[in-house]
Amino acid sequence: MNKDMPHKCTKCGREYKDGSTEILKGCESCGGKKFLYVKEAEIHKDVLEEKTIDEIAEESNEEVLEIVEPKGKKQVEMYDRVESIRIVAPGSYELNLEKMAKTDERVVSVGKEGSYIIDLMSMVKEEPKKKRKK
Amino acid sequence: MKIFYQTFGTVKKKFSGLLNRFFKKKRTRIGIYGPPNAGKTTLANRIARDWTGDAIGPVSEIPHETRRARRKEDIIITGANGNTVTMDIVDTPGVTTKIDYHEFLEFGMEKEEAIIRAREATEGVAEAMHWLREDIDGVVYMLDSTTDPFLQVNIMMIGIIEARNLPVIIVANKIDLPDAAPARIRSAFPQHPVVAISGLEGRNVEDLYETMIEYFG
Numbered sequence: 001m002n003k004d005m006p007h008k009c010t011k012c013g014r015e016y017k018d019g020s021t022e023i024l025k026g027c028e029s030c031g032g033k034k035f036l037y038v039k040e041a042e043i044h045k046d047v048l049e050e051k052t053i054d055e056i057a058e059e060s061n062e063e064v065l066e067i068v069e070p071k072g073k074k075q076v077e078m079y080d081r082v083e084s085i086r087i088v089a090p091g092s093y094e095l096n097l098e099k100m101a102k103t104d105e106r107v108v109s110v111g112k113e114g115s116y117i118i119d120l121m122s123m124v125k126e127e128p129k130k131k132r133k134k
Numbered sequence: 135m136k137i138f139y140q141t142f143g144t145v146k147k148k149f150s151g152l153l154n155r156f157f158k159k160k161r162t163r164i165g166i167y168g169p170p171n172a173g174k175t176t177l178a179n180r181i182a183r184d185w186t187g188d189a190i191g192p193v194s195e196i197p198h199e200t201r202r203a204r205r206k207e208d209i210i211i212t213g214a215n216g217n218t219v220t221m222d223i224v225d226t227p228g229v230t231t232k233i234d235y236h237e238f239l240e241f242g243m244e245k246e247e248a249i250i251r252a253r254e255a256t257e258g259v260a261e262a263m264h265w266l267r268e269d270i271d272g273v274v275y276m277l278d279s280t281t282d283p284f285l286q287v288n289i290m291m292i293g294i295i296e297a298r299n300l301p302v303i304i305v306a307n308k309i310d311l312p313d314a315a316p317a318r319i320r321s322a323f324p325q326h327p328v329v330a331i332s333g334l335e336g337r338n339v340e341d342l343y344e345t346m347i348e349y350f351g
Contacts, residue, residue: 085256091235091249093256097287100263101294 006043007035010053010064013046026067033067036060083109083116161208162350163222163269167262167295168276169287170197170228170255173307175204177276177333178225182206184339190225196241198255200227203265211343219351224265227258231287266294272301272350274342279306279314279330283322292323301349306330309337 007016007023011032016023018037026033036057038045045056057064086094086109099107106119166174178190191204204225212218233255238248266273273295277283295302304323306316309332316330329345331338
């Protein structure tokens with residue numbers, strides 16, 4: 001496959017096969033987060049022609065890939081949560097006050113991630129109450 | 135004549151009942167909110183005792199002693215200038231974002247009892263939040279002056295209360311303790327009245343009553 005183009009770390013020049021998942025964590029040698037697609041034929045250009053990787057990037061017109069680590073992941077965990085109560089373990093709870101302040105509807109999550117209990121009764125109770133208020 | 139007075143009496147009773155029901159709206163329902171162990175029940179008991187002679191609930195040094203909202207109705211508070219305000223005081227369970235039974239084990243509680251306490255406390259927070267949405271006209275937000283007021287839960291709760299447009303008085307409690315720093319609370323919430331008291335000793339509670347009449351009256 002001539003489409004197969006290896007990645008090259010822009011910091012230390014280490015090569016990785018196309019589509020290798022190791023680079024998602026950054027370069028194994030130097031921890032660099034920027035990688036360049038290099039043609040198979042030009043892969044040793046930096047050493048042979050004493051060019052920097054930036055120069056190769058300019059010549060080949062390839063874009064430098066940057067591994068961006070998801071930022072604010074923790075905040076999303078706190079505020080955009082769907083559940084009002086998370087049962088971390090028996091007797092250990094995390095409460096989503098903002099959710100609780102908005103509605104009585106209870107969505108309870110169990111364990112670490114992705115498992116929910118939805119209290120349907122809490123979601124239908126609301127209606128007659130509102131009517132009575134009027 | 136006797137019969138007349140009797141019927142007059144019952145009519146009067148019925149009529150005043152009707153009047154009471156009619157003017158029920160005038161009564162303000164004040165919720166005492168705050169993190170666990172801020173002294174909410176101690177203050178609720180003091181208010182109830184000062185103005186009605188009763189108590190509201192038991193207090194304890196173990197967090198989450200109050201796990202159901204407790205209410206004392208028709209408390210009439212009179213200020214120095216003779217102004218009065220009639221209110222229902224709702225003592226609510228401490229609001230927090232994390233409840234873990236391990237916390238109670240440190241107080242010598244058995245594991246099973248601690249797990250039940252944690253579950254009840256969780257239900258209590260849900261109930262407190264329910265009251266805040268449905269039934270509260272004003273909030274007394276209690277803080278322990280010996281602890282950091284900039285806790286996320288406090289900022290979040292004050293934000294929620296502000297979003298609901300409820301009048302709020304912040305109480306900097308436990309000023310009887312040597313490391314109390316009510317000034318820190320004042321600087322944390324400059325947008326709201328802050329009253330420094332000792333709910334336990336009753337120090338400065340008159341100030342709080344005056345502020346309550348002013349803001350909730």
